[in-house]
Amino acid sequence: MGKRGIETLVGTFVLLGALAIVFLALKAANLASFTTGGTYAVFARFDNIGGLKVRAPVKSAGVTVGRVASISLDLKTYQGLVTLELDQRFVFPKDTSAKILTAGLLGDQYIGLEPGGDDKNLASGDTIKMTQSAVVLENLIGQFLYNKAAESGDAKK
Amino acid sequence: MTLPEIPQRVGAVSLAVLRRLGHNATFFVELMQSLPAALRRFYLVTAQIHAIGNYSLVIIVASGMAVGFVLGLQGYYTLSRYGAAESLGLLVALSLVRELGPVVTALLYAGRAGTSLTAEIGLMKAGEQLAAMEMMAIDPRQRVLAPRFVGGIIAMPLLAAMFSAVGIFGGYVVGVLLIGIDAGQFWSQMQNGVDVFDDVGNGIVKSVVFGVACTFVALYQGYEAQATPDGVAQATTRTVVISSLAVLMLDFVLTALMFSSL
Numbered sequence: 001m002g003k004r005g006i007e008t009l010v011g012t013f014v015l016l017g018a019l020a021i022v023f024l025a026l027k028a029a030n031l032a033s034f035t036t037g038g039t040y041a042v043f044a045r046f047d048n049i050g051g052l053k054v055r056a057p058v059k060s061a062g063v064t065v066g067r068v069a070s071i072s073l074d075l076k077t078y079q080g081l082v083t084l085e086l087d088q089r090f091v092f093p094k095d096t097s098a099k100i101l102t103a104g105l106l107g108d109q110y111i112g113l114e115p116g117g118d119d120k121n122l123a124s125g126d127t128i129k130m131t132q133s134a135v136v137l138e139n140l141i142g143q144f145l146y147n148k149a150a151e152s153g154d155a156k157k
Numbered sequence: 158m159t160l161p162e163i164p165q166r167v168g169a170v171s172l173a174v175l176r177r178l179g180h181n182a183t184f185f186v187e188l189m190q191s192l193p194a195a196l197r198r199f200y201l202v203t204a205q206i207h208a209i210g211n212y213s214l215v216i217i218v219a220s221g222m223a224v225g226f227v228l229g230l231q232g233y234y235t236l237s238r239y240g241a242a243e244s245l246g247l248l249v250a251l252s253l254v255r256e257l258g259p260v261v262t263a264l265l266y267a268g269r270a271g272t273s274l275t276a277e278i279g280l281m282k283a284g285e286q287l288a289a290m291e292m293m294a295i296d297p298r299q300r301v302l303a304p305r306f307v308g309g310i311i312a313m314p315l316l317a318a319m320f321s322a323v324g325i326f327g328g329y330v331v332g333v334l335l336i337g338i339d340a341g342q343f344w345s346q347m348q349n350g351v352d353v354f355d356d357v358g359n360g361i362v363k364s365v366v367f368g369v370a371c372t373f374v375a376l377y378q379g380y381e382a383q384a385t386p387d388g389v390a391q392a393t394t395r396t397v398v399i400s401s402l403a404v405l406m407l408d409f410v411l412t413a414l415m416f417s418s419l
Contacts (some may be wrong), residue, residue, distance in 0.1 A: 003200065006203060006204055006207045007200075007203055009207055009211050010203050010206045010207045010210070010211065012211075013206065013207070013210045013211050013214065013312075013315065014206070014210075014311075014315060016214075016315070016319060017210075017314070017315025017316070017318055017319055018315070019322075020315070020318040020319040020321070020322035020323075021314075021315075021318040021357075021361070023322050024254060024318060024321055024322055024325075024357050025353050025357055027344070027348070
């Protein structure tokens with residue numbers, strides 16, 4: 001086999017390897033869902049972000065419209081400051097509200113956006129004013145027990 | 158061994174290990190120094206990719222298919238106990254891309270390509286070809302070792318990616334075609350759960366590291382083999398053992414580095 005033959009075979013080998021990598025990236029992973037357009041950043045402050053993680057999806061009506069870019073603590077108000085990166089194709093009114101919801105019963109948490117009715121839209125750098133924090137299980141249990149105690153107290157009267 | 162000889166033996170063995178480690182390190186540095194020369198004569202590297210990569214294709218693809226089949230079967234049995242059989246695609250893909258692809262490919266590579274490298278270089282040494290090269294003022298590191306090193310580093314990630322891809326296909330064949338899981342669920346769960354950079358990217362980084370390790374061990378054992386047929390045979394065995402151990406331990410370190418912060 002001459003030099004040409006070897007080079008052809010090696011080229012085939014490298015091509016097969018590259019195809020395998022491309023297959024893995026496109027068909028087996030989530031490269032195809034990368035936004036080809038740009039994104040714009042919007043901020044939101046929550047009292048408790050619960051189990052929200054960076055790169056969690058931002059959904060509206062169940063459709064993914066963006067990702068959580070970063071999470072930090074706002075030292076002025078001691079609230080969690082979440083930066084959402086929204087796809088430029090989707091614009092929301094200025095009075096959109098953001099909630100932290102859980103996918104399924106025990107799934108990962110994500111941010112759900114509910115659009116309001118304002119004429120003006122959220123621009124890059126704006127802050128979402130109306131937010132609802134994540135449900136904290138301990139507070140829920142405490143609330144339930146308190147209600148139960150109050151009920152039995154009422155019944156005794 | 159009498160009692161006073163034991164600390165003596167322990168000391169001697171420790172010093173020998175340290176000396177070996179140092180020799181390995183200097184060999185590695187000299188190999189790095191000869192890399193630019195190998196890149197200049199790329200036709201040598203191409204010939205080595207052919208010898209290492211093309212000839213390993215059969216075993217890698219066949220093993221990948223088999224591992225994919227087994228993952229599909231075992232994954233289905235375990236997941237269906239918890240009613241999560243639709244996540245089979247995700248299980249197969251993550252297992253292959255993160256761990257099994259790089260590691261099993263590296264072990265097979267060490268067995269097939271590593272031993273062939275060691276034997277080739279060991280026989281060159283036994284037949285005094287390396288000494289003859291040095292006589293002609295040709296650096297055997299540049300001509301013989303460095304092209305094989307570069308060829309191995311290029312071939313390994315490609316082989317690992319092919320292993321993972323064929324394995325996913327094997328899991329698809331067993332899970333969807335044979336067992337009857339929904340094809341849409343199979344692929345969509347996989348696409349949602351496997352991240353390009355965190356999973357596929359890290360897997361490729363792992364396979365490059367394993368390629369460096371296995372190829373280096375093979376070249377070192379071949380170059381330092383005793384110049385006898387028996388010496389070459391022992392060097393070949395050592396290549397497989399040391400490469401396999403190195404790959405498995407490196408895998409633990411890399412996994413801890415890459416995936417523990419998720």
